[in-house]
Amino acid sequence: MNKYILKFPSDVVSSPVLAETILETGTVLNILRAKVDYNEGTIVISVLGDEEKQKKVVEILTRKGVEVSKLRKGIINEEERCVNCGACISVCPAGAISFDKEGSIKIEKEKCHRCGICLEVCPRRSLSIQEY
Numbered sequence: 074m075n076k077y078i079l080k081f082p083s084d085v086v087s088s089p090v091l092a093e094t095i096l097e098t099g100t101v102l103n104i105l106r107a108k109v110d111y112n113e114g115t116i117v118i119s120v121l122g123d124e125e126k127q128k129k130v131v132e133i134l135t136r137k138g139v140e141v142s143k144l145r146k147g148i149i150n151e152e153e154r155c156v157n158c159g160a161c162i163s164v165c166p167a168g169a170i171s172f173d174k175e176g177s178i179k180i181e182k183e184k185c186h187r188c189g190i191c192l193e194v195c196p197r198r199s200l201s202i203q204e205y
């Protein structure tokens with residue numbers, strides 16, 4: 074499984090590009106995060122399947138005018154700001170954040186689907202999403 078960030082320009086944003094890609098490839102896509110309006114859209118997806126299917130999905134989306142980038146990073150915690158209050162742990166829907174043995178925050182990037190909920194509750198603003 075890989076995760077991608079898709080940027081839809083204004084001339085593509087109202088087209089059913091994702092649905093067409095699913096039908097053409099038979100691939101399962103999960104939408105993890107979406108911000109779409111009439112002018113543009115940014116959507117984070119995960120794509121199941123082998124490398125061949127991944128390539129096909131990227132190729133079709135790109136052909137349809139979508140800018141596709143593979144997500145490589147995830148949530149970053151600035152440890153010097155974090156007070157290990159645990160607020161981010163309690164809201165994470167993916168169970169991606171926990172305390173380590175020393176009582177410090179530990180983030181498992183492979184579990185995180187970049188919903189951004191933890192950023193909103195952090196009282197110290199120590200979390201951020203690094204997408205590239």
Ligand code: SF4
Nearest residue numbers: 155156158159161195
């Ligand atoms: S909510 Fe912020 S300050 Fe609290 S543990 Fe999480 S990252 Fe640290």
Ligand code: SF4
Nearest residue numbers: 165185186188189191
């Ligand atoms: S972005 Fe979402 S899934 Fe990732 S660690 Fe934060 S709350 Fe959990």
